[in-house]
Amino acid sequence: MIIENKKGDKYLLCDFFSYIKDQPSESVDLIIADPPYFKIKGDFDFVWKDHNEYLDFCRKWLLECKRVLKNTGTLILWGSVGERQITFARLAIMIEDENIFYRRNWITQANTRGIGVKTNYMSAREDFLFLVKDENNFTFNVPYKEEESTRKDLGKNGKPRKNKYKRVSNVWSDITEASQSSLERSNHPTIKAIKLCDRLIQTHSNEGDNILIPFGGSGSEFISSVKLNRNVVATEISPEYFNDAREKKIKFLNNIYKLEKEKKIIE
């Protein structure tokens, strides 16, 4: 089953591994991977017996991603540092030790709400790795916040700074998570805010680039890619979440971006 528009963007109901094996090498500019995190949230997070089994699963899909990514390509890898398991750190170390990708940065997204217990700091963070194949050749369109900079000093060249907005650092706190009332909300337990996806896509790719979303979920990254004129393919293994994406997100696209005429659903 697929959701497709005239331009050829596809949201596929299938296992990522069955899709990727037939795809050509070095054909994708940007991959945004928001995989199951291992024992944090959602039924899909609890299917591995231990973290070694989970890391084996990750190695397998990461190597396929490496194969299809162009040499100038980028992979964004979402994860989370939970209270008991520190699997995301193990994953980052595995990527480094096995030279799967070069890590440019580890970014923390601070959410406005979190999970609180009385004996600990509230857990309100998500994290992602900015990974590239070639550390000297990749797309990075410098991102700025919507907030104006208060700096009065001159730039390095002794002239007034050109951009009046604040630079985005590796701690993000200016984009709020998808809330119960936000447009991207659906039944999926780990929805990413469209604004968050917009920033990632605008920073790490250009119009007309090819984007791959291995773990489509409720479709946030897919919608953002379509909206920003990239070519995108997403895969999602669960029929429930696929339908979620179709019903909620296609509606989102139709309502907000008036793509009604472009929409075509094939079953």
Ligand SMILES: C[S@@+](CC[C@H](N)C(=O)[O-])C[C@H]1O[C@@H](n2cnc3c(N)ncnc32)[C@H](O)[C@@H]1O
């Ligand atoms: C963390 S969620 C992604 C959420 C997404 N970023 C969003 O905003 O809705 C991970 C998703 O990966 C899907 N998934 C797990 N294994 C998969 C596989 N082998 N192929 C495709 N999708 C898979 C799960 O069903 C789940 O919806």
